Amino acid sequence: MKGEEMDKAVLSAKDLTVGYADKAGHRTVVNKADVALMPGELCCLLGPNGAGKSTLLRALAGLRKPFGGEVSLCGNSLGALGPGQKAKLLGMVASRPEMVADMYVDEIVALGRSPYTGWSGKLGAKDYEKVNEAMESTKTSRFTGRTFSSLSDGEKQRVLIARVLAQDTDVILLDEPTAHLDLPGRAEIMLLLKSLAHSTGKAVLMSTHDPDMATQVADRLWLMPGDGAVLCGTPEQLVSGGDIAKAFETDWLEYDYGAGRFRIREGYKG
Numbered sequence: 001m002k003g004e005e006m007d008k009a010v011l012s013a014k015d016l017t018v019g020y021a022d023k024a025g026h027r028t029v030v031n032k033a034d035v036a037l038m039p040g041e042l043c044c045l046l047g048p049n050g051a052g053k054s055t056l057l058r059a060l061a062g063l064r065k066p067f068g069g070e071v072s073l074c075g076n077s078l079g080a081l082g083p084g085q086k087a088k089l090l091g092m093v094a095s096r097p098e099m100v101a102d103m104y105v106d107e108i109v110a111l112g113r114s115p116y117t118g119w120s121g122k123l124g125a126k127d128y129e130k131v132n133e134a135m136e137s138t139k140t141s142r143f144t145g146r147t148f149s150s151l152s153d154g155e156k157q158r159v160l161i162a163r164v165l166a167q168d169t170d171v172i173l174l175d176e177p178t179a180h181l182d183l184p185g186r187a188e189i190m191l192l193l194k195s196l197a198h199s200t201g202k203a204v205l206m207s208t209h210d211p212d213m214a215t216q217v218a219d220r221l222w223l224m225p226g227d228g229a230v231l232c233g234t235p236e237q238l239v240s241g242g243d244i245a246k247a248f249e250t251d252w253l254e255y256d257y258g259a260g261r262f263r264i265r266e267g268y269k270g
């Protein structure tokens with residue numbers, strides 16, 4: 001990515017190296033990655049199991065200290081921002097949300113305002129406005145008065161997206177928001193995120209295990225093939241360059257360039 005494009009990025013990393021050091025040794029999962037997330041785009045983070053998607057998202061959110069490199073958030077070095085400042089710039093929807101099962105939907109969305117409400121947690125007029133806006137745009141107002149645990153998986157994802165929208169940050173990261181959803185549900189959530197990114201100018205980065213859907217819906221892709229690299233480009237670039245195929249093809253699965261999706265290899269018997 002060129003320097004001027006990097007300047008426009010709301011979230012970027014240079015030479016980012018992230019991994020784990022424990023009793024099993026020192027393992028690098030993300031190796032010297034250069035990435036940039038632009039305002040108003042939906043970017044999908046793809047890669048096989050264990051490639052390092054969650055690790056990268058956590059490092060970009062400041063939840064995992066990198067071995068090396070720099071993360072920049074809205075022009076600030078991520079490490080220099082306090083938790084309160086960071087929470088006004090970046091919101092994250094984790095893959096396993098903390099226990100909110102017994103809370104009411106509107107209470108959960110209101111939690112998104114906590115960076116602004118101080119210790120009392122009391123919402124002011126502007127907070128109510130943001131909560132209402134977030135619930136309108138995610139079509140979750142109809143769940144007011146229902147508990148989180150009473151919702152379907154797709155409805156739960158909408159509520160978590162509403163909460164992060166209420167947080168009103170320039171950058172939104174989501175770790176597998178379409179896990180557990182059926183095909184129409186996956187498409188619905190991804191199209192919702194794309195339309196929110198386009199209409200609000202927020203930058204949205206989500207990880208997914210669905211390359212077929214990601215190549216159709218995302219504005220840009222970050223692909224982790226599993227060797228520590230992060231390849232960035234438009235879906236067209238990463239498909240036509242063969243990177244998507246290489247990352248996911250197996251003895252039994254191949255990329256069908258005509259259909260633009262993966263399929264079982266002809267004649268594969270197992």
Ligand SMILES: Nc1ncnc2c1ncn2[C@@H]1O[C@H](COP(=O)(O)OP(=O)(O)OP(=O)(O)O)[C@@H](O)[C@H]1O
Nearest residue numbers: 020021022029047048049050051052053054055056
């Ligand atoms: N807390 C941890 N301590 C040690 N190693 C970890 C930890 N979390 C993840 N790893 C390892 O880091 C590598 C990348 O894991 P990560 O969860 O980031 O991959 P992923 O692409 O999100 O995987 P998946 O698609 O299966 O969710 C894996 O080899 C995993 O075993």
